Amino acid sequence: DQQVKQNSPSLSVQEGRISILNCxxxxxxxxxxxxxxxYPAEGPTFLISISSIKDKNEDGRFTVFLNKSAKHxxxxxxxxxxxxxxxxxxxxxxxxxADGLTFGKGTHxxxxx
Amino acid sequence: KAGVTQTPxxxxxxxxxxxxLSCSPISGHRSVSWYQQTPGQGLQFLFEYFSETQRNKGxxxxxxxxxxxxxxxxxxxxxxxxxxxxALYLCASTHGGKTEAFFGQGTRLTVV
Numbered sequence: 400d401q402q403v404k405q406n407s408p409s410l411s412v413q414e415g416r417i418s419i420l421n422c423x424x425x426x427x428x429x430x431x432x433x434x435x436x437x438y439p440a441e442g443p444t445f446l447i448s449i450s451s452i453k454d455k456n457e458d459g460r461f462t463v464f465l466n467k468s469a470k471h472x473x474x475x476x477x478x479x480x481x482x483x484x485x486x487x488x489x490x491x492x493x494x495x496x497a498d499g500l501t502f503g504k505g506t507h508x509x510x511x512x
Numbered sequence: 513k514a515g516v517t518q519t520p521x522x523x524x525x526x527x528x529x530x531x532x533l534s535c536s537p538i539s540g541h542r543s544v545s546w547y548q549q550t551p552g553q554g555l556q557f558l559f560e561y562f563s564e565t566q567r568n569k570g571x572x573x574x575x576x577x578x579x580x581x582x583x584x585x586x587x588x589x590x591x592x593x594x595x596x597x598x599a600l601y602l603c604a605s606t607h608g609g610k611t612e613a614f615f616g617q618g619t620r621l622t623v624v
Contacts, residue, residue, distance in 0.1 A: 433612060442516070442602050442615030443555075488555065498568050499545050499557030500604075500613060 402426045403491055405503035413511050418476040420506050422489030425470065429491035433500070434463060434474045436485045443488055447474070476508075484510045514539065516605050516616035524622045530591040533619045537584050537605030544586040545613065546578060549600040558601075561586055593623045 404423045412418045420434075430451040435443035449456040449463045449472070456463050462475045476483055486507050490500040517536040525531050537544050546558040557570040561580035578588040584605075590597055600620050604613035 435615075440600070440618070440620065442518075442604075442617045445612045445614060448612055490555075499547070499560050499570065500555075501557070502547075502555040504554045 400425075401504075402429075403489055403501050403503040405487075405489055405506045407506050408504070409507040409509065411509045411511055412479050414481060415478045418474075418479045418483065418508055418510070420474040420476075420487050420489075420508065422472050422474075422503055423470060424472075424491055426491070426493060426501070427470070428493040429501070431492040432463070432465060432472055433490045433492075434461075435488045435490060436483075437488060437505070438485050446487075479508075479510050481510050481512065484508060516603055516614055518601075518603050518616035518619050520619060521617065522620045522622075524624060525593050527593055527595060527623055529593050530589060531593060531621060532587055532589045533601055533603075533621075535586045535588075535603030535605075535616060537586070537603075538614055541605035541607055541614075542584055543606045544580055544584065545604045545606075546586070546588050547602045547604065548572075549602060549618070550598075555602070558588065590621075595623050597621065598623045 433448040434446045437443040447458050447461045447463050449465050465472045486505040488505045489503040519534045543562045545560040547555050549555045559569040560567050564580045575591045580586045600618045602618045603616045606613045
């Protein structure tokens with residue numbers, strides 16, 4: 400049973416436009432969410448996080464929105480750049496964090512020139 | 513500040529053998545977690561260590577084990593390797609608790 404779902408396996412966006420990556424979760428115990436970016440054969444790189452007490456967190460070109468009632472979060476990248484082409488993973492913690500991160504299956508973002 | 517270091521980067525083993533992977537966390541981080549990434553299952557939590565104690569374990573068989581040393585370095589061991597154990601094994605370190613986890617580059621294990 401997938402507790403964190405990224406329903407779009409891939410997304411193509413034109414350079415300079417906004418990229419919106421979506422993530423849904425089912426476990427109401429999740430209370431801290433993170434987005435990671437990953438290139439092939441490398442480890443995930445932390446991008447941005449958000450606690451369940453907030454509904455928005457912004458860091459440069461990256462903004463994460465959390466809608467707790469819908470159990471949905473999204474990552475906005477503005478403007479999109481060629482170097483943003485990678486696989487993006489949504490992940491969540493529950494409890495004290497000792498359970499580790501639960502990851503979605505990822506969305507492959509392709510930035511078109 | 514050095515990042516998370518995993519060794520070796522690549523490994524080829526034969527079915528039935530055992531393997532040990534190593535992870536050095538970011539200096540000052542006391543928590544180390546291990547994850548397995550496969551094309552079919554994605555990234556899955558293996559186990560987490562904090563102050564040399566395993567605090568939790570994911571849904572993996574007992575062939576997967578680990579330990580953490582007093583300097584926070586961690587090792588994971590897989591015994592009686594199966595073809596399905598071929599994967600990218602990732603180590604992540606945090607200060608502990610729900611904070612940003614920083615990942616190493618991973619060890620690519622191929623079982624033949």
